[in-house]
Amino acid sequence: MSTNARALCMIPGPVEMSDAVLAANSTPATAHTDPVFAEAFGQVLEGLRTVVGTKDGQPFVIAGSGTLGWDQAAANLIEEGEAVLVLSNGYFGEGLADCMETYGAQVTRLRAEPGQRQALAEVAQALRAKTYKAVTVSQVDTSTGVLADVKGVCEVVREQSPATLVIVDGVCATAAERLYFDAWGVDVVITASQKALGSPPGVSVVVASQRALRVVETRKTRVAAYYASWARWLPVMRAYEARAPKYFATPCVQAIFALHTSLRDILADGMEAVFDAHERTAAKVRAAVDSWGLKTVAAEPALCSNAMTAIWLPEGVQAADLLPKLKARGVVAAGGILAGLAHRYFRLGHMGISATRDNGNVDKTLAAAAAALEECGLVLKPTGRSSPPRL
Ligand SMILES: Cc1ncc(COP(=O)(O)O)c(C=O)c1O
Structure with a gap:
């Protein structure tokens, strides 16, 4: 291949x-x-x-x-x-x-x-x-x-x-x-x-x-x-x-x-520069999630990791609907793995060279995710935020 x-x-x-x-x-x-x-x-x-x-x-x-x-x-x-x-x-x-x-x-x-x-x-x-x-x-x-x-x-x-x-x-x-x-x-x-x-x-x-x-x-x-x-x-x-x-x-x-x-x-690069790069990349991912009107699984920004982001899906959309649409756009993301909630969210990794190098991986991923979410029926306007599912 x-x-x-x-x-x-x-x-x-x-x-x-x-x-x-x-x-x-x-x-x-x-x-x-x-x-x-x-x-x-x-x-x-x-x-x-x-x-x-x-x-x-x-x-x-x-x-x-x-x-x-x-x-x-x-x-x-x-x-x-x-x-x-x-x-x-x-x-x-x-x-x-x-x-x-x-x-x-x-x-x-x-x-x-x-x-x-x-x-x-x-x-x-x-x-x-x-x-x-x-x-x-x-x-x-x-x-x-x-x-x-x-x-x-x-x-x-x-x-x-x-x-x-x-x-x-x-x-x-x-x-x-x-x-x-x-x-x-x-x-x-x-x-x-x-x-x-x-x-x-x-x-x-x-x-x-x-x-x-x-x-x-x-x-x-x-x-x-x-x-x-x-x-x-x-x-x-x-x-x-x-x-x-x-x-x-x-x-x-x-x-x-x-x-x-x-x-x-x-x-x-040096460890501090590497940590800073992961911090900036994660902030970019969170800004995109916010602009989609979705919420991270981590309940507040201070709890969000810089390595990856788990994102609640809107009501009616399951990880199994979204992931093939992302794959069709050239990006493999992960579904959820929390028992009982796995289908309600998806996960993006943004570690390593995707954070530290200007290779466009994260931009491509965010664009693909936005398009895949739209194909799932989400209206991507920062109005009417989705709520996390009731636990
Ligand atoms: C936090 C954490 N601990 C442990 C493991 C297990 O590591 P491995 O799958 O390399 O055995 C993983 C795997 O993803 C992990 O994310």
């Missing part, structure tokens, strides 16, 4: 990639012991520290997807019967809670209504009521596009329960939303290659604080995972950072070359 005929992939990940990233992803077979690969891997590990804002956080770059990061955090940090507080803003918060339970955690779910996030006072109250080994927070829950207040959550945890670990699911946030790992006191950030990091799916990225690594060292019980065990990967990560290949399990060589290329471009 010619790339010209291809529809733009504007879902909340995987995202559009630069030609340089695509080329890096299709390099010939290369040994994982090759010095060229060791150099690229080492630079990826170093670069990820800059992306999340840490000096001594330990990156783990392992073949897998974002979900493997959940398994890594749960398997390494949580022992049978330990309490974990999950701040759940939707589908992915629920998934992370399930994953924690899989490894024996006693999970308390602090849920927000769709489109909302927990008040910090609620988090503080939960932390006063019980001692938790860890608190998890999805920085952006991709089911709603709601942005969590990670800085505020870290502050509350440090005030109320300083020993509690803060685990951030940054799969739909890292490199799009500001996060300052050391300054905020984050213990673990979990992400993946295929979202704002701008490369193909296939790389699980986790950064763990030294404090989190000490927690693993002082476990009473054995880590109930083999592939996801940090003790097995730590020597490998340290070795590659020293440009000396070491084997535990085969790294995804081409996916790491691709991630190396996208990181090079992100770091050349």
Whole structure:
């Protein structure tokens, strides 16, 4: 299929990639012991520290997807019967809670209504009521596009329960939303290659604080995972950072070359410029949504993520009606995934090069969405706003 005929992939990940990233992803077979690969891997590990804002956080770059990061955090940090507080803003918060339970955690779910996030006072109250080994927070829950207040959550945890670990699911946030790992006191950030990091799916990225690594060292019980065990990967990560290949399990060589290329471009722009670009792009998307007379699922602008936008459809229009009309205009968007409400909204991703490069992807997407909505019968005039469905 010619790339010209291809529809733009504007879902909340995987995202559009630069030609340089695509080329890096299709390099010939290369040994994982090759010095060229060791150099690229080492630079990826170093670069990820800059992306999340840490000096001594330990990156783990392992073949897998974002979900493997959940398994890594749960398997390494949580022992049978330990309490974990999950701040759940939707589908992915629920998934992370399930994953924690899989490894024996006693999970308390602090849920927000769709489109909302927990008040910090609620988090503080939960932390006063019980001692938790860890608190998890999805920085952006991709089911709603709601942005969590990670800085505020870290502050509350440090005030109320300083020993509690803060685990951030940054799969739909890292490199799009500001996060300052050391300054905020984050213990673990979990992400993946295929979202704002701008490369193909296939790389699980986790950064763990030294404090989190000490927690693993002082476990009473054995880590109930083999592939996801940090003790097995730590020597490998340290070795590659020293440009000396070491084997535990085969790294995804081409996916790491691709991630190396996208990181090079992100770091050349600088993190603050990258965050600003995502902020501007998201503001443009929200302005369009407003001009269509529609509402975002995130209930107010301060709760809207800069990585993606979830948009309530007008009464009588379902995601299944809209998405093929968008596709016919050359843009792939995503439907909803919140249980019971999935058909009532759709989602647009605006991460990576669609935010940081002047490539017209977002303008094309917004024009296609406007036309597709009109074809669904929406009169695009900023009169008579639609209301979000009753929950
Ligand atoms: C917030 C969030 N967490 C976790 C995941 C799981 O990541 P993956 O699909 O790469 O396993 C996703 C996937 O979209 C996500 O958006």
